[in-house]
Amino acid sequence: MAGVGNFTRNSRTLYVGGLKSVSARDAVKEQEDALWKQFGEWGEVENINVIHRKSICFVRFRHRTSAEFAKEAMANQALQSDEVLNVRWAFDDPNPVAKQAGERADRDAVVAMMQAKGVTTGEDAAFDYPEQYQMPPTKRQRVEGDTVASYPDTDTQFSAEGGSAAAPAAASEEDLYAQLSYADPNGQVSTEQPEGDADNQE
Known part of the structure; x- marks a missing residue:
């Protein structure tokens, strides 16, 4: 088992070990031609880097799928004579x-x-929308009277005195009692104190 490679990166390079050690110029050329021919059967090869002093090489394919096929097909196979190739994913x-x-x-x-x-793809080119793309309608802002405002007009809730900051209008005592949950539903609010409270105050 030589592993499955790295799933987070698109690795397309194979490590090939176990090459026959050659030194003659003609033998080196024949070995490189054999590598291009044998590994080229499985896809487009971009580069083959042969390190003769270590009898290894690195084969980089254009597509990862080609490298996967070549790894499975060329593992433990002979290249030229009786050598056994050790094919793994390269770091x-x-x-x-x-x-x-x-x-x-x-x-x-x-x-x-x-x-x-x-x-x-030019940096100074205008943005091109797809042919069937339609711009969504813009949202209308809230309009209060003749002016456009993002918040409701609350000026009527406050009274300005002498050009100073707005102060809340004083509500009458009857209005305050009417806002209570236990106020008289008929709208009649009594401000007189109960007899028991009057006795207690005496």
């Missing part, structure tokens, strides 16, 4: 230049995909 390149190149390639791929769909 991410720690080189910051390589990381920036990968991010730039991803951005370019997104831009190319959007341009293929007819979307304007």
Whole structure:
């Protein structure tokens, strides 16, 4: 078992170990051609980096699905003669230049995909709405009289005296009693005190 790779990143590079150690120029060229031919059967190969002193190489595909097929198909197989290939998922390149190149390639791929769909990607271009898009109607603001206000007009609830700050209007004693829950439903409010209360005060 060589693992399933990383699900959080789009890994497209395979580590291939167990290559035959070669040093002659012609043998090196034949080995690289064999790598391009054998792994190219499973999808478009972007790059093959062969490290001859370690007898390993890194094969980067254009699509992850191609790398998955190649990993399963080429594991424990022979490349040229009797070698047994050890194929695993490669770790991410720690080189910051390589990381920036990968991010730039991803951005370019997104831009190319959007341009293929007819979307304007220029920074100074106007925003293009879809053809069937309809703007929603704007909400009307609350209108109080002749002026547009976001809050209701509460000037009638306060009285201004001498140009000073508004002060609450003093309500009459009858109005205050009428607002009580146990007030007389007929609207007749008595301000006289009960007899018991009068006796207690005496």
